[in-house]
Amino acid sequence: MQPQVVREPKRRKNSESIQSQELAVPQKEPVHSQPASPRDDVQARITDRAYELYAERGYRQGYALDDWLEAEREILGLECNA
Secondary structure, three states: OOOOOOOOOOOOOOHHHHHHHHHHOOOOOOHHHOOOOHHHHHHHHHHHHHHHHHHHOOOOOOOHHHHHHHHHHHHHHHHHHO
């Protein structure tokens, strides 16, 4: 007869080693905080400028299109001249 070999069950990794491995992964900047394309960034700048024009006008209603077009001229004009 051969002697019986007693096998020890495989050990699981404890939660600390798993957590330390997860922390070692470099953190990426959230995708939603990055502009998807340069076009999105330009549109955001136009939106911001149009709101500034609206505020400069004293928040008067009825000039949204004028403010938007003026903001486009300013933002896109700066880029074309640069």
